[in-house]
Amino acid sequence: MVDFTQGPAPAGYFSPLRFEADIYDCEVEGSIPRDLNGAFFRVGGEWFYPSNTTDDSPFSADGYISSFRIHNGIVDFKSRWVKTPRFLNNLAARKQLYGNYRNPFTSDTSVQNIDKPYLGTVINTAPIAHGGKLFALKEDAHPYEIDPNTLETLGPWDFDGRFKAQTFSAHPKVDPLSGDMICYGYEATGLCTDDLWIYTISPNGRVKKEIRIKVPYVSLLHDMVLTQKYFIFPVYGYVTSIEMLRAGKLHWGWDKTMPTYWGIISREGDGSDARWFQGPASCVIHTINAFDDGDKVIVDAPISDGNPFPFFPSVDGSPWSPQLARHTIRRLTFDMTSTRDTYEEKMLDPTDIVDLARMDDRFISLPYRYVYSSMSDTTQPFDTARAGQNRVVNTYFRYDLQTAEWRKYFVGDVHNLQEVSFIPRSETAPEGDGHLIGTASNYADMRTELVIVDATEMTELARVYLPFRMTPQVHARWYSNKELPLIEAPMPAYTGRVQNS
Ligand code: V55
Ligand code: FE
Secondary structure, three states: OOHHHOOOOOOHHHOOOOOOEEEOOOEEEEOOOOOOOEEEEEEEEEOOOOOOOOOOOHHHOEEEEEEEEEEOOEEEEEEEEOOOHHHHHHHHHOOOOOOOOOOHHHOOHHHOOOOOHHHHOOOOOEEEEEOOEEEEEOOOOOOEEEOOOOOOEEEEOOOOOOOOOOOOOOOOEEOOOOOOEEEEEEOOOOOOOOEEEEEEEOOOOOEEEEEEEEOOOOOOOOOOEEOOOEEEEEEOOEEOOHHHHHOOOOOOEEOOOOOEEEEEEEOOOOOOOOEEEEEOOOEOOOOOEEEEEOOEEEEEEEEEOOOOOOOOOEOOOOOOOOOOOOEEEEEEEEEOOOOOOOOEEEEOOOOOEOOOOEOOHHHOOOOOOEEEEEEOOOOOOOOHHHHOOOOOOOEEEEEEOOOOOEEEEEOOOOEEEOOOEEEEOOOOOOOOOEEEEEEEEEOOOOEEEEEEEEOOOOOEEEEEEOOOOOOOOOEEEEEEOOOOOOOOOOOOOOOOOOOOO
């Protein structure tokens, strides 16, 4: 349903781009709000050399970062590959040397590095800024620092040697009250290890705290949630093992017999208080938010009852089920005074949504009201004659947790939306007062469009047209010129000879 689920040999709209772009003064329709001064950073995957295997995951595609720099109503676009060792080794060899998803046993022997799997990373998942630095992230390696103006890769960052885990997830959380970044690595000591190391990093980028714990079983620990008291981690049916990797499989298989665990760990302790609450099989790739309610912990997430990703096969050989892959918004309640390690799960709404749900990040770990995500609204038109596909994500929505009200924005009849982001109008604006921003693939005109939407009225304010189709995105974030040192005029000086008269 999202562009990025296109497979290892993408074609048509998704065929590899293989270029880096600089577009100054993009074409804009409508009016860009003047209070927007910052950049919208997108990270995704793009095959420079397509996969050698037929069963690979699109999550193995080379990392690619792009930005829409917006100020004074003007938009400049830029995109660059994330230059990892893997990317550079492939360029030097002029071919794909690496094998299946996060499985070094299937790579060319010259680049296997079984003991250092992070050397085979593709940094294709998410951007994050912290301590004035911009990073691109992939959960099997350290963050890669990126120059926020040129988008050139500066290299991996280990926080002055104090970040000891080998891995850093793509979903750190920034606590809006302390400004600390909470981040973690799973498989922290090597391939298929059950080590989960959790870090608290100060607003200026210093490691303040490390907690080392074990997970009940090694699983795709893609995202977490935070409250003011606790770190919270879901563990669910994706399984792996060295034997699976030696057999040439992708890093994850789906085992429907595995229970879901939620690990709840005090932010103040040393990890020895970790409790693992157990529930039925489910899948929680992404979360929305969490908060403390007295002795209860409330967690909201888009949850499915089975495997959302067709390219990670079932370990029992059973076929992929689109029905079990549907995500609905659910609220989980954990009673921290109870001695039973179970939890309550309630579906807040039966609507099938894209699991890339976001909120106003100023309310991370706190009680909050609005959820933003996207969906396929089948009551809206889709022009199959021009766009040639029929299942698309054509609508952003705002879901009000207090009143259950839905508000929707429809992007167009040949468009497929990528993840939405929320931008507050100002640092002190009330929750939800601001804009939504995100890109859409225009399948008819073969180009990418950026939309800016009023987050309260859910009406479009501006649309920016790129003259080409841009690489699929996984995650994106907006950062203002106060959060990153963004220069005003990213156009490089011309150094050739110019005749003026
Ligand atoms: C996800 C994405 C990844 C990955 C593992 O969306 C999980 C979930 C883009 O790469 O490697
Ligand atoms: Fe993610």
